[in-house]
Amino acid sequence: MATKTKKTKGATTGTRVALTGNDAVAEAWRQINPDVVAAYPITPQTELMHKFASFVSDGLVDTKFVLVESEHSAMSCVIGASAAGCRCATATCANGLALMWEMVYIAASLRLPISMAVVNRALSGPINIHCDHSDSMGARDAGWVQLFSENVQEAYDNAVQAFKIAENPDVLLPVMVTLDGFILSHTTEVLDLLPDDVVRDFQGEYKPDIKLLDPAHPITMGPLDLPDYYFEHKRQQVEAMEHVPAVVTDVAQQFEDLTGRKYEFIERYRLDDAKVAILILGSSAGTVKAVVDMLREEGKPVGMVKMRMFRPFPVEELADALSGMDAVAVFDRSASFGAMGGPVYIETLAALYGKDVPFISCIYGLGGRDLTPGMIRPVFEDLLKGKTEPRVRYIGVRE
Amino acid sequence: MSKLKGWKEVPRGGNILKAGSAQEYETGSWRTFRPIHIEENCINCLRCWIYCPDSAILLKDGKVVGMNYTYCKGCGICAHECPAKEKAIKMVREDEYEGG
Numbered sequence: 001m002a003t004k005t006k007k008t009k010g011a012t013t014g015t016r017v018a019l020t021g022n023d024a025v026a027e028a029w030r031q032i033n034p035d036v037v038a039a040y041p042i043t044p045q046t047e048l049m050h051k052f053a054s055f056v057s058d059g060l061v062d063t064k065f066v067l068v069e070s071e072h073s074a075m076s077c078v079i080g081a082s083a084a085g086c087r088c089a090t091a092t093c094a095n096g097l098a099l100m101w102e103m104v105y106i107a108a109s110l111r112l113p114i115s116m117a118v119v120n121r122a123l124s125g126p127i128n129i130h131c132d133h134s135d136s137m138g139a140r141d142a143g144w145v146q147l148f149s150e151n152v153q154e155a156y157d158n159a160v161q162a163f164k165i166a167e168n169p170d171v172l173l174p175v176m177v178t179l180d181g182f183i184l185s186h187t188t189e190v191l192d193l194l195p196d197d198v199v200r201d202f203q204g205e206y207k208p209d210i211k212l213l214d215p216a217h218p219i220t221m222g223p224l225d226l227p228d229y230y231f232e233h234k235r236q237q238v239e240a241m242e243h244v245p246a247v248v249t250d251v252a253q254q255f256e257d258l259t260g261r262k263y264e265f266i267e268r269y270r271l272d273d274a275k276v277a278i279l280i281l282g283s284s285a286g287t288v289k290a291v292v293d294m295l296r297e298e299g300k301p302v303g304m305v306k307m308r309m310f311r312p313f314p315v316e317e318l319a320d321a322l323s324g325m326d327a328v329a330v331f332d333r334s335a336s337f338g339a340m341g342g343p344v345y346i347e348t349l350a351a352l353y354g355k356d357v358p359f360i361s362c363i364y365g366l367g368g369r370d371l372t373p374g375m376i377r378p379v380f381e382d383l384l385k386g387k388t389e390p391r392v393r394y395i396g397v398r399e
Numbered sequence: 400m401s402k403l404k405g406w407k408e409v410p411r412g413g414n415i416l417k418a419g420s421a422q423e424y425e426t427g428s429w430r431t432f433r434p435i436h437i438e439e440n441c442i443n444c445l446r447c448w449i450y451c452p453d454s455a456i457l458l459k460d461g462k463v464v465g466m467n468y469t470y471c472k473g474c475g476i477c478a479h480e481c482p483a484k485e486k487a488i489k490m491v492r493e494d495e496y497e498g499g
Contacts, residue, residue, distance in 0.1 A: 111412040172411065210414065220415035232406035233413050239406075 014194045014259075021152045021184035024191060025091070025117045025177070026051035028159035030061055031199035034115075035086035035206075038066040038077035042096040043129045044181040045119040049091060071096035075103035075116075082112035083221050085211030087163060089114065093181060094121035094135045101139075107174045108143030109237060110222060113166030113206075114174040116144075117159065120282065120333075121181040122367040130368020131181040133282065134334040136310075137343050143237055145175040145244055146311040148281040150267075152189035154308075155179040157261060160199055164251045167206055170243040176311075180283040182368065198258060241312050248309060265314035267306040268321055270296060274303030276383035277322060279348060280331040281307045284364070284371045288331075291376040302380050307344065315351040322348070323355040327383040331395075333365045341392045358388040364395040371396060426453060430473030432490040436465050441487035447477035463487075 019027065026048050029037065037056075039049040056065040064081075068074045071092050078088035092100065097118060107114050118136045122128040136146060145165060149155040155177065162175040179185055194202075210219055225233060245265065252263040267285075270292050271277060278288050285306040295302045305321050307314070322328050330349075332342020339346060341361030349359050362379060364371045375395050382388075410416050441463055448456040448463065455471040457464050466477075478488040 109412060210416065217416075218418045221412070223413060223415055225413040228403055229409060229413065232404070232409055233411070235406040236409075236411055240411075 014192045014198075016190060016192050018188050018190050019152060019156075020047065020186055020188050021149075021155045021179045022048035022119065022186065023051050024152045024156040024193075025159045025179065026055065027193060028156050028199070029063075029089055030055045031194070031196045032087075032089075032160070032163060032203055033061045033200070034063050034089045034163075036064045036066065036078060036081035036088045038068050038074040038081075038088075038090050040068050040071050040074050040092070040096065042071070042093055042121075044121060044131075044185045045091045045093045045096070045117070047185070048117060048119065071100040072103060075100035075107060078114050079103060079107050079110065079112060082107070082114050083110065083211070084213040085208045087167075087206040088112075089116065091117035091119065093119040094123050094129075097135045097139060098123060101142075104139055104142045104144070106222070109233070111172040111237070111240065112174060113163065113172055115159070115162040115166060116174065116176050117155075118176050118178045119181045119185045120178050128367040129181070131183050131283075132333045132366045132368065133178075134366075136176060136178050137332075137334040137336075139176070140311060140343065143173060143241070144311060145171075145173055145241075145248075145309070147175065147177050147309055148307060149177065149179045149184065150283055150285045150306060150308075151191075152179075152184055152187070153191040153261075155184055156191055156193065157255065157259070157263065158308075160194065160202065161248075161251050161255055161263070163203055163206070164254075165244070165247050168243075168247045168251075169209065171240055171247050173237075173240050173244070178282070183283045192259070194258065202254065202258065244312050245309075245314070263308060265307070265309040265317050266321060267308060269304040269306065271303035271305065271321060273301055275301040275326045276328065276380060277303045277305055277325055278329045278331060278362075278376070278379065278383075279305045279307065279318075279322070279344065281310060281344065282333065284331065284333070287371055287373060288376055291373045291380065294373070295377070295380055300380070300384060302384070310344070313347050313351065318348055318351045319355060322352060322357060325357050327358045327360070327386060327388055328352075329360045329362050329379050329383055331362045331364055331371075333363075335363050335366065345392075358386075360388050360390075361392045362395045363393070366397075369396050425469050426472045427467075427469045430468070430471060430493060432473040432475055433468070433493050433496050434466050434471065434473065434475065434477050434488050435491055435496075436463060437485075437487050437489065438463075440483050440485040442483050444482060446480045446482060447488060450476045450480045452476065 158177040330345035345361035455467040
């Protein structure tokens with residue numbers, strides 16, 4: 001048997017630096033050196049593109065940087081460039097994502113492996129520039145892979161992994177990496193960067209199997225697709241999404257071999273002997289972990305599940321993690337008006353169908369409202385007491 | 400109609416991977432009105448041939464000899480553009496058309 005040398009986990013020493021979330025994602029893109037980046041500024045995404053624009057001006061990347069007149073044009077631009085065979089990225093949030101809506105769906109249905117950073121911000125109105133997840137949650141049916149980040153390190157790590165997931169021939173779908181507006185985008189944290197050459201080797205060269213700029217093999221992209229074939233192409237999109245979990249796992253394994261940092265669809269925090277748990281996404285997971293630690297000190301069997309991958313929805317992993325619980329609270333940083341709770345709550349409930357676990361929906365943090373340990377603790381205490389009414393709660397709103 | 404392919408057989412995302420494939424799409428079935436060429440009125444100006452969006456006007460030795468009904472959608476542009484005093488193309492409803 002041939003021997004294969006495997007790199008020792010975490011053997012690649014990077015640089016330990018202090019960066020904001022926006023700077024960290026820009027740094028990942030500097031290392032990846034995409035062919036085309038298009039952007040229109042919107043708070044709190046603006047600094048990400050400021051930083052990347054400075055890399056372009058300083059000649060640190062070969063990227064064609066296109067300043068467009070709207071987010072609709074930003075997405076249209078990277079769709080065109082991606083169809084031409086380029087590796088492309090853009091970034092936006094909130095109303096910017098809403099304005100590019102039409103093209104967000106088209107990027108996915110054309111099966112273009114674009115990477116987009118969404119710096120989560122509340123959708124207007126009333127107008128608000130602070131964090132919640134109403135922007136990317138609204139795009140949950142658009143056909144993009146969605147990876148959420150708890151801290152700046154994860155935002156960088158997800159940005160490094162995004163292209164590799166998107167460009168896999170079994171996937172060929174765009175990937176959205178989210179980071180909480182201001183909380184991560186504008187907060188300086190310490191993180192480890194990989195060396196440039198390691199990131200570039202990790203990405204590899206992007207070699208699309210078909211592209212528009214290939215005169216020897218003329219093709220058409222985006223033609224009219226009538227009732228006789230549209231459904232077949234949507235079925236292909238479903239299949240591509242079904243290939244994502246295996247690819248995300250494979251990319252995460254390669255990443256872990258390089259860095260020692262482990263990424264799964266969900267993170268289980270002190271869950272093994274927990275009787276109740278909170279499920280949450282994004283930066284608030286860090287706050288919940290602190291509360292879990294406090295309650296554990298008091299001997300209370302509490303745990304947490306953090307969802308890293310929201311699309312595709314990790315049904316089996318959630319069912320496995322939560323099915324033995326006495327009660328679970330699902331925290332949503334967005335409201336789904338007229339629905340029976342937050343969007344993550346509804347899907348988690350469906351994933352646990354038939355498992356007989358009582359669930360409550362906790363809507364929190366809209367428009368950047370802080371979620372403090374003092375708000376989380378009573379939820380855990382109610383879960384421990386078996387108090388699951390009211391079923392839908394609004395954490396931190398004034399009555 | 401040609402046999403339709405399943406989702407595993409078609410190129411992803413609606414991409415069309417070869418040029419000229421519109422030839423395989425027989426649009427003649429769309430037709431409600433059929434253009435009839437009246438040879439004795441025709442001045443062979445070839446305006447119908449220039450304007451036809453489906454290249455369905457048949458020529459032989461530079462003269463109009465009929466229509467390709469496999470592709471003709473029956474849009475009527477040819478009849479509209481015909482400059483002859485007595486129109487050389489008339490549109491007839493398919494359900495009223497008798498014989499060839």
